[in-house]
Amino acid sequence: MLFRTLLPAAALLLAACSGPADAPAGESVIEVKEAFIVKPAEGRDVAAGGLMAYVTGAPVELVGATTDAADRVELHTMSMEDGVMQMRQVESFTASEGEPIVLQRGGNHLMLFGVDPAIAVGDSVDVSLEFRDSDGTSQTVVTSAEIKGLGD
Ligand SMILES: [Cu+2]
Numbered sequence: 001m002l003f004r005t006l007l008p009a010a011a012l013l014l015a016a017c018s019g020p021a022d023a024p025a026g027e028s029v030i031e032v033k034e035a036f037i038v039k040p041a042e043g044r045d046v047a048a049g050g051l052m053a054y055v056t057g058a059p060v061e062l063v064g065a066t067t068d069a070a071d072r073v074e075l076h077t078m079s080m081e082d083g084v085m086q087m088r089q090v091e092s093f094t095a096s097e098g099e100p101i102v103l104q105r106g107g108n109h110l111m112l113f114g115v116d117p118a119i120a121v122g123d124s125v126d127v128s129l130e131f132r133d134s135d136g137t138s139q140t141v142v143t144s145a146e147i148k149g150l151g152d
Pocket residue numbers: 076087088109110111
């Protein structure tokens with residue numbers, strides 16, 4: 001809850017303070033790195049994934065992801081509540097200059113459902129990421145995600 005209510009104000013503040021940027025006003029340059037998907041254990045089809053998303057220019061929100069390797073991809077947060085790890089689906093994550101979106105195991109992450117059992121550790125699959133800036137303009141970034149093993 002706190003996350004959702006704080007974000008718009010934080011995003012506005014950063015936009016106001018960022019000054020002249022390399023990118024033209026309203027255009028954000030997004031770079032996604034180190035994307036990965038953890039191959040599910042045998043017989044399971046739910047996987048976690050991660051990535052780093054950097055932006056130059058105005059802040060952007062990651063609002064969705066798709067891949068041919070899974071039926072559905074959600075954005076999840078992870079937090080400790082009463083000593084128990086809780087995952088929650090959220091609508092977006094925000095990246096601003098100097099504050100990339102960090103999705104990783106044990107933290108905010110991608111959650112994939114209906115994962116293709118044929119994916120193999122060491123393979124790469126394309127993940128299509130939809131970003132939106134503050135005036136609603138969408139940008140799709142396709143990144144290559146490495147399939148990792150559970151213990152990698
Ligand atoms: Cu999750």
